Amino acid sequence: PDVSADDLDAGKVGRFFKQVGREVSQEHLETLGVLVPQGGRLVPSHGGLILFGSDAARRRLFPEAEMRCARFRGTDKVEFIDRLDLEGTVLEALDEAPKFIRRNTRLAAKIETMRRQDIPEYPVLALREVLVNAVAHADYSLTGMRLRVAIYADRLEVENPGMLPFGMTLDDFKAGVSRLRNRVIARVLRELGLVEEWGTGYLRITEACREGGYPAPEWEEHGPCLRVVFRPHPEVEAVTHVPADDRMDDTVNDTANETVDVPGNVPGNVPVSVPANTRQEWLLEQLARGQRTKAADVATKFDVTEKTAKRDIADLRERGLIEFVGARKTGHYRLKERS
Structure with missing residues (x-):
């Protein structure tokens, strides 16, 4: 060319x-x-x-050399909730795709020895490794196919165009056999510290999942594509109690609600066990401290849209947990006294 x-x-x-x-x-x-x-x-x-x-x-x-991300309502591709076409380079996509995943997946809150531990729905380190591997091993010559991240109600899939190299099997891959398709891309990724030793990715991914208590991911060959399937953390599954097809509503850029304990520093005018997501819990904490927290503050803190933050606030208002006082432009939210 x-x-x-x-x-x-x-x-x-x-x-x-x-x-x-x-x-x-x-x-x-x-x-x-x-x-x-x-x-x-x-x-x-x-x-x-x-x-x-x-x-x-x-x-x-190389019009196919980009990544596309999508969040679907249920367990199939019938209806989108959120989507993002990352039209920058695939290196830039490695920075942006985790943000999309973070805003479209759930957290569980676990309290141990007075300290809170947030458990992401999917393993952050293992996902990062899989995304890097997808960029390194994709076949960018295939037309009509791109790197894809698909989030469903019951799983997350990372898919790259290109089967395993000729003669190589999934068992070879799991045993640490490595055959590079894109040598220049592989060299640069290593130079940038995004990969360690080639041939150790499977071991690092499965070990990260095991240490975090996540189900082991599944590798699948689908036609000309290689797909990695992640399943949610059991702790996240346990706090939702919602059928898979109904976990996400029809809103964009939101995470599913989870049942978490209201922080101890929130006074007694808030019920002890309020169904709330992590953003709402943080907002309640701020209001309990007397902070005049706004939707923009929530959006900035959690890297979500202001529309999502306003929806969180509206939900707390509808449940009678907070109220707005003062004029529309100069007023603020506060915890609502329990009657």
Whole structure:
């Protein structure tokens, strides 16, 4: 393809290497294979374009090299609740996809020895590892297929285009056999500290799940794709008591409600066991301390939309736990006295 050094986004290259305290030079990019000689000049390699290419170059040459995320209502793909097409590079998607997952999954609160422990619905470290592996091993030459994250009521799936390399089986993968499809991408990911030793990913993923009390993920080959399926943490399942198809309402950018104990510093005018999500619990804590917390504060704290925060507040008002006092523009919320 007709490419030039200008098709490489130098700003992106510098930003990602700066995050790991590395200065990057032309020689370094040549060593990694991000730049390769062609016709007496240096041009970006395919891997270099996929990771650091300008938006125009990637859309022209590798339009499938992006990640798409979706949250579905039930256990199939009939109805969306939330979706996000990450049109930046797949490296940028590794930063954004976890945020999408966080705002579309649940937390359980576990209190031990006077300390609260938040348990995410899915294992954060194992998910990160799987996302990195998906970027490293995807077949970006397949048309009409992209990296995908799909969240259902009963599972989370990460899917990358491209089967296992020819002759390699899932048993080989689990035994630590590693065959790289994208050598440039693999080198860069390692240089950026996103992978450790190739061939150890399965072990790290399953060990992270075991240590966190999560079910072991499942690897599946579906046609030209490789899919990893995660199941929710038992503690998160236990606090919902809601059928899988009904766990999420029709709102966007929300997490499911969970039953948690109201913090001890919330006074007696709030019932002891209030069905509340983590954001609502935090809001009750702030109001108990006399803070004039607003929807924007909740949105900023938990990286959700203000619409989601307002919905949390409206729910607490409807249940008679908080009330709004004062004028619309200058008033504030407070805990409602129990009658």
